[in-house]
Amino acid sequence: MKLRILAVGKAGGKAKAEAMLVEEYRQRLTWPLTVQEVEEKRPLPPAALKKREGELLLTALAAGHKGGRQVVVVLDERGKSLGSRDFAARIRAWRDEGAAEIAFLIGGADGHDPAVREKADLLLSLGAMTWPHQLVRVLLSEQLYRAQQILAGHPYHRD
Template sequence: MKITVLTVGKIKERFYRDAIAEYAKRLSKYCKLEILEVADEKTPDAASETLEENIRQKEGERILKCIREDSYVITLEINGKMLDSVEFSQKIESLGIQGKSHITFVIGGSIGLCKEVRKRSDLALSFSKMTFPHQLMRVVLLEQIYRSYRIINGHSYHK
C-alpha cells in the first residue's frame, strides 16, 4: 500500500522533523510512504472571512493538484468521524482488502480546508475535538498509521 501524507506548510521545528523521520523509518516495513508539502498562505491576524476563504481556496487548489484520481482521500477535520486506534487499523486494512492501493491523508493549513477539498474527501477523520498545531498533527497521524500497521500485523505496540 502507498500512503501519502499531503500537508499545507513546512515543518520548521527540528523536534517535529526528527519525529516524522522516525515514524517514516518505522513505516517503511509496512508501506510506501510519501510526504508532500504544499505552500501555505500567510493569514493576517483578524483576517476577514472573505480573506480566509480566499486563502483556503489557494491552498486547496495546491492540494487538489497533488491528489491522484485513484487515491482514497482521508481529510483531517475537526468535525470528522472519530475512530479509536483499532477501528482506524480496521479501516486501513479494509481499504487494502477492497483493492485500494493508495491512501492520501490531507492535513490542511491553520484555517482549515476549502469545500472543494472536503468534497473530494472519501472520509473526514477527526483525532479530537481539540485544536492541534498542524505540524504536530503530522506526527500524530504518522504515529497512528504506524500503530495501525502494528495492530494489523498482530504486534503488541498499540497496548
C-alpha cells in the same frame, strides 16, 4: 499500498522536532510513506488563501497519483473520531479492496476549503481539540504505525 501525507505548510520550515518524529515513524512503517507540503506564498486574505490552499492540495493529490484506487482521508477536527483498532480496520479494508494509495490531507491555519472536504472518503478527527498542523503529522504518522502493528498482531498496541 502507498501512504501519502499532503499538508499545507512551509517546505523546510522551522518544525524540526516534529519532522524528526514523522521521519522516525516513516522509517518504521513497511507501507511506503511520503510527506509533501504545499504552500501559497502570496499574502492573500484568509478566505482566498483557504481556497488557494485547497486548490494546491487537490492539484498535488492528482499529480502524485500513479493510478489504481485512491482513498482520500481529510483530517478535520469536525470529522469522525475513530479508536486505533477501528482506524486499523479501515486501513485493512481499503488494503483488501485493492487501494493503490491512501492520501491524508492536512489543512492550513484556517482549515480546509469545501472543495477538499468534498473529495473525502473519510473526514477524520484526531479529537475535538485543534492541533497545530505540524503536530497533526506526528499524531497521524504514529497512528499509521500503530495500525500497522495492530494488523500484524504485534503487542505495540495494548487495549
